[in-house]
Amino acid sequence: MVEFSDNGDHVVVVTSDRQRREGDALIGADGLWSKVRAQLLNDGPPRVSGHIAYRAVLPIGEVPEAWRPPSVVLWGGAKHHFVHYPLHRGDILNLVAVFHSNRYEEGWDTYGDPGELKQFFAHAHPQVQQMLAKIDAWKMWVLCDREPVANWSRGRVTLLGDAAHPMLQYLAQGAAMAMEDAYVLANEAAVANGDFAAAFTRYQQQRYKRTGRVQLTARFFGEIYHAGGATADVRNDIFFNQAPTATPGESMAWLYDGIAR
Numbered sequence: 610m611v612e613f614s615d616n617g618d619h620v621v622v623v624t625s626d627r628q629r630r631e632g633d634a635l636i637g638a639d640g641l642w643s644k645v646r647a648q649l650l651n652d653g654p655p656r657v658s659g660h661i662a663y664r665a666v667l668p669i670g671e672v673p674e675a676w677r678p679p680s681v682v683l684w685g686g687a688k689h690h691f692v693h694y695p696l697h698r699g700d701i702l703n704l705v706a707v708f709h710s711n712r713y714e715e716g717w718d719t720y721g722d723p724g725e726l727k728q729f730f731a732h733a734h735p736q737v738q739q740m741l742a743k744i745d746a747w748k749m750w751v752l753c754d755r756e757p758v759a760n761w762s763r764g765r766v767t768l769l770g771d772a773a774h775p776m777l778q779y780l781a782q783g784a785a786m787a788m789e790d791a792y793v794l795a796n797e798a799a800v801a802n803g804d805f806a807a808a809f810t811r812y813q814q815q816r817y818k819r820t821g822r823v824q825l826t827a828r829f830f831g832e833i834y835h836a837g838g839a840t841a842d843v844r845n846d847i848f849f850n851q852a853p854t855a856t857p858g859e860s861m862a863w864l865y866d867g868i869a870r
């Protein structure tokens with residue numbers, strides 16, 4: 610899609626090969642660099658966070674037995690962290706290394722520079738360094754988000770997922786929020802009786818505060834993971850030195866309990 614026009618009772622979209630398509634409504638689910646959002650909100654490019662992610666996978670056979678815990682392991686340090694967890698029934702280990710960088714170019718899904726990674730993790734735990742050294746080709750993402758907004762629907766046009774509420778990956782919720790959006794939007798569209806403008810407004814009203822809270826909380830977790838000095842002491846106190854509550858995970862129930870059917 611390169612541009613759209615909302616003509617009141619239908620929407621027209623022009624594609625990159627200059628074809629015109631007509632429909633009852635338009636849902637911009639076109640991701641972080643959404644063209645639908647650019648035209649709808651004209652609010653500039655996403656915010657570059659200054660954090661960069663390198664991702665790779667290792668066949669489990671290449672991972673020493675002692676490094677194969679069945680769940681998520683997070684190694685934290687000032688301005689960087691490293692996460693690994695098994696995927697695909699434990700056949701492969703997913704590795705994600707994140708660090709602060711001055712690189713500000715737009716980009717995602719490109720190849721990273723193992724030399725840069727080595728430099729940023731030069732003081733990391735030896736086990737982390739050994740795991741990082743096993744990978745030659747890392748995919749790289751420049752991590753971006755936006756401030757929450759409450760106006761991502763207008764007339765017969767709306768946004769969904771990262772186009773509406775891009776967030777940092779620290780809560781691993783971007784795709785999850787996109788699926789919740791789809792569920793709510795489908796329900797509203799089903800009872801709209803052709804009034805898509807009203808359905809899209811109801812959808813947006815149900816979604817923007819929850820997704821906005823995830824956007825802001827994800828940023829906070831990024832700060833906490835990468836803390837140094839006194840902030841790291843506060844973080845360690847919260848995570849490791851407090852007696853567990855009667856209901857583990859209680860403080861995140863607002864997120865992980867999902868939405869009402």
Ligand SMILES: Cc1cc2nc3c(=O)[nH]c(=O)nc-3n(C[C@H](O)[C@H](O)[C@H](O)COP(=O)(O)OP(=O)(O)OC[C@H]3O[C@@H](n4cnc5c(N)ncnc54)[C@H](O)[C@@H]3O)c2cc1C
Nearest residue numbers: 610638639640644662750770771778781782783784785787
């Ligand atoms: C490092 C990293 C780790 C993550 N980890 C997790 C995780 O563990 N859990 C989780 O839930 N989320 C995670 N996410 C977030 C998740 O990947 C995104 O939130 C999710 O992919 C958003 O889905 P979407 O459909 O909104 O957008 P996208 O997945 O970006 O899809 C947009 C689609 O639109 C297409 N498109 C773009 N422009 C146009 C156009 N003009 N015309 C037509 N088509 C177009 C694109 O080709 C693409 O197919 C992570 C993200 C990153 C960067």
